[in-house]
Each structure stands twice: as C-alpha cells, then as structure tokens.
Amino acid sequence: AQTVTQSQPEMSVQEAETVTLSCTYDTSESDYYLFWYKQPPSRQMILVIRQEAYKQQNATENRFSVNFQKAAKSFSLKISDSQLGDAAMYFCAYRTRNNAGNNRKLIWGLGTSLAVNP
Amino acid sequence: KAGVTQTPRYLIKTRGQQVTLSCSPISGHRSVSWYQQTPGQGLQFLFEYFSETQRNKGNFPGRFSGRQFSNSRSEMNVSTLELGDSALYLCASSWANGISYNEQFFGPGTRLTVL
Numbered sequence: 001a002q003t004v005t006q007s008q009p010e011m012s013v014q015e016a017e018t019v020t021l022s023c024t025y026d027t028s029e030s031d032y033y034l035f036w037y038k039q040p041p042s043r044q045m046i047l048v049i050r051q052e053a054y055k056q057q058n059a060t061e062n063r064f065s066v067n068f069q070k071a072a073k074s075f076s077l078k079i080s081d082s083q084l085g086d087a088a089m090y091f092c093a094y095r096t097r098n099n100a101g102n103n104r105k106l107i108w109g110l111g112t113s114l115a116v117n118p
Numbered sequence: 119k120a121g122v123t124q125t126p127r128y129l130i131k132t133r134g135q136q137v138t139l140s141c142s143p144i145s146g147h148r149s150v151s152w153y154q155q156t157p158g159q160g161l162q163f164l165f166e167y168f169s170e171t172q173r174n175k176g177n178f179p180g181r182f183s184g185r186q187f188s189n190s191r192s193e194m195n196v197s198t199l200e201l202g203d204s205a206l207y208l209c210a211s212s213w214a215n216g217i218s219y220n221e222q223f224f225g226p227g228t229r230l231t232v233l
Binding site: 042043044045046047050091093104105106107108109110111 | 121151153161163173174206208210214222223225226
C-alpha cells in the first residue's frame with residue numbers, strides 16, 4: 001500500500017524568504033501523480049501544484065516549485081518570496097495513474113503547518 | 119462558476135444519532151469524493167461516486183454510507199454516531215471520465231461534533 005510522510009508538523013518562515021516543505025512517499029508503482037495542497041484557516045483545500053511521475057522536469061507555479069526525486073521517493077515544495085497569505089496547512093498527496101478499481105483516491109500526508117512571520 | 123458547496127457547515131450531534139451531510143459539486147462535474155479529516159488520522163478517503171454509482175470505497179465501517187443523485191449532488195450518512203466520528207468532512211468534485219485523472223476541487227467542509 002502507498003504511504004505519504006510529512007516529517008515536519010510545523011514550519012515557520014519570515015515574510016519574503018524561502019521555505020522548503022518535505023514529503024516522502026512509498027510506492028511500488030512507476031506511474032503516479034503527486035500533489036501539494038494548501039488548506040488555509042478558512043479550510044478550503046486548494047491545489048498548489050501537481051507533478052506527474054513520468055515527467056522529469058520539476059513542476060513550477062509562480063512562487064511555488066517542487067523538487068521531485070523519483071528514485072529517492074521525495075517530493076519537496078519550495079515557496080519563494082513567502083507572503084502572509086501563504087500561512088496554511090500544506091498537504092502532500094499521492095494518486096496512482098491507474099484508474100481501475102479502488103485506486104481512484106488521494107493518499108495524504110498528515111500535513112505541515114506553515115507560519116509566515118511579518 | 120460556483121464552487122463546491124457543502125451543507126451544513128457546522129453540526130452538533132449526540133452519540134447514537136444519525137447525520138446526513140450534503141455536497142453540491144461544480145456544475146458539470148460528475149464525480150464526487152468524500153474525505154474525513156481529523157487531527158490524528160489526517161485525511162482519509164471515504165468513498166467516490168460517479169454517475170450515481172459508488173466506484174470506490176475506503177476502509178470505513180458500514181455506518182458510513184453515501185449516495186449520488188442524477189444532478190450529481192451527493193449525500194453522506196453516518197448512523198449510530200460515535201465520539202470518534204467528530205471530524206471535518208470534505209467533499210471534492212471533479213470532471214472525471216473514468217479514463218484520465220482530473221483535478222479535484224474541494225468544498226469548505228462540514229464540521230461534525232459528536233457529544
């Protein structure tokens with residue numbers, strides 16, 4: 001069974017600085033998706049960035065980028081030029097590309113609470 | 119387009135009661151998934167519905183059930199509530215066609231407290 005581990009329950013960063021959130025996962029599959037979701041205090045879960053395992057290039061969305069190390073099963077999120085609005089819980093999630101049977105679900109890490117200090 | 123809506127936003131029940139939560143997906147989305155979020159267990163998948171059929175189910179007891187209507191709106195029901203059912207219940211919808219993956223959009227959640 002696949003698992004997702006986020007080893008940092010809490011992180012903090014100064015406004016305008018850079019922070020990296022860690023995520024490792026375990027799977028025997030070769031084709032899958034990885035995601036970072038953000039859940040602000042208002043609780044609406046928002047997709048931050050998505051990575052497809054077959055793509056070697058790391059995904060980037062504006063100030064958010066990932067470091068995807070497939071062999072190491074590592075998927076970290078880098079937030080550059082941190083803003084107060086980045087304060088939230090960040091979840092790493094995994095999903096197989098296999099759409100059959102009981103596979104169509106997201107498997108989640110426990111999250112990292114990010115505080116942004118002014 | 120309106121986002122995913124969930125009602126009610128907050129609910130307080132007592133042990134042994136039952137509860138029904140509702141989710142209206144984004145217009146055009148036919149897949150609805152439900153997740154339970156607790157501080158200790160994180161987010162856990164409950165079930166997924168597509169075109170009124172349950173396609174996928176997580177490891178929850180039979181007290182947790184759901185259904186989907188022809189307009190893609192979904193409800194989940196929890197019977198014989200236990201204290202451990204206190205959680206944030208999230209609903210997510212996607213334009214899933216059963217072939218490729220499509221992004222899930224989440225609702226604000228229903229906070230259920232069982233006393």
